[in-house]
Amino acid sequence: MFKKEYRIISWIKKHTLLSIGIVVLLGGIAVFAKQSDADIVSEQAGTAKPVSLISLSEIQENQVVAVASGEVESLEQVTLSSEVFGTVSRVYVGIGDTVKAGQLLVQFKANDRAAQYTQTQADYENALASKTSLLAQIDAAYANHDKLKINAQSSITSAEAALRTAENNLQHIVDTGSNVIVDNAYADLVETLRGVENTTVDLLVVADSILGIDNQFSNDSYEDVLGVLRPGSFANAEQQYQLAQQAKISFGIEMNTISSAQSQAVIDTASQIGKSILSNYATLFSSLTTVLDNTPPIGGLTQTTLTSLITSVNAGRTEVTTQQSALTNAVQAISTAKQSFTSQQIAYDTAVQNLSDAKAKATADIAASEAGLKQLEATLASQDANIKRARGAMAGVSAELAKAAVRSPISGKIANIAVKQGEIVSNGVVVADVVNT
Known part of the structure; x- marks a missing residue:
């Protein structure tokens, strides 16, 4: 009996990584079985299944598989391009800044349009x-x-x-x-x-x-x-x-x-x-x-x-x-x-x-x-x-003047600022990227 146990211990020491994998796999099967039983009970009782949130920092160094249930929410990214050809007069935000919908991000020079x-x-x-x-x-x-x-x-x-x-x-x-x-x-x-x-x-x-x-x-x-x-x-x-x-x-x-x-x-x-x-x-x-x-x-x-x-x-x-x-x-x-x-x-x-x-x-x-x-x-x-x-002439100039101001259509964070103050930008060039948070 002692020799048998000794052989098992000897084998585990010899195949350490494989042994850990087997333990993790068996543990995962046990958790999955237990979770499936709980799901069946929950469905029969007519109650909602709980949602667990985990953080990768909580996964221990030697863990290989993490099992969780929940909803995955995608980020919305908006790319803003220039609607005018002109010089950037001012950049109001930087990468990582939090902005609100409608907030001014970049302003192009529009002196002529303002005068018009x-x-x-x-x-x-x-x-x-x-x-x-x-x-x-x-x-x-x-x-x-x-x-x-x-x-x-x-x-x-x-x-x-x-x-x-x-x-x-x-x-x-x-x-x-x-x-x-x-x-x-x-x-x-x-x-x-x-x-x-x-x-x-x-x-x-x-x-x-x-x-x-x-x-x-x-x-x-x-x-x-x-x-x-x-x-x-x-x-x-x-x-x-x-x-x-x-x-x-x-x-x-x-x-x-x-x-x-x-x-x-x-x-x-x-x-x-x-x-x-x-x-x-x-x-x-x-x-x-x-x-x-x-x-x-x-x-x-x-x-x-x-x-x-x-x-x-x-x-x-x-x-x-x-x-x-x-x-x-x-x-x-x-x-x-x-x-x-x-x-x-x-x-x-x-x-x-x-x-x-x-x-x-x-x-x-x-x-x-x-x-x-x-x-x-x-x-x-x-x-x-x-x-x-x-009135039509004023509205037309106002619309052109509005194109000189690049504003965020959503609330979120600045992911990218592609222009800088004093830079001459062509029509259609990417100015900034905003992602919602």
């Missing part, structure tokens, strides 16, 4: 601003169109009323020979004189806002430069202001006693005074024009302010001319009214023509306004096309 993008963005914003301005114009045009139609209808209505009045007056002269039309003409003259009086008050304020005579602080910022290019023009304007002011005061006193109930002689005198004061105002505003024509936009006087002053003076001169015409027409109407049937016949014929003219003008004005609206709408459509083109 800035320009296309400015073009797009300008196109939008132009459309906003155009929409405001269209809104104003539609508002003016509506107002135009209202005014046109009002003009026609007034012309129709004037025609009825002319027809009635003509018939009244035929039937009675009354002087009622003359009385009405004088009543109209009184109203015209009231308008002249109001105009003289308003325009004197306009003149004073420039000269600063009664309101001394109105022109402090530019008084020193008024009329500097023509010495004496400012002094002359001040003198004309004083004359116009005195005439206004006298005319106001006269108008305090005027009404349509006054005698025709009194009203005729007032109309003569009215003509005189309008002449004073015409001279005053002409002198103001001379002053402003010889005033440069210097010192505290800006070009905008100077232009505004010139506009107000021109409007004043126009108003004076309008009142002169109105007064002349009112006086002429009295002369006409004093005539017989012939004058009434003329008034009637004029009313007929005025109505026809009002209708023709309304038709023409409305047609022109509608044509303008159509043109604006066409311009708006064209502007929308401009915006679309500008």
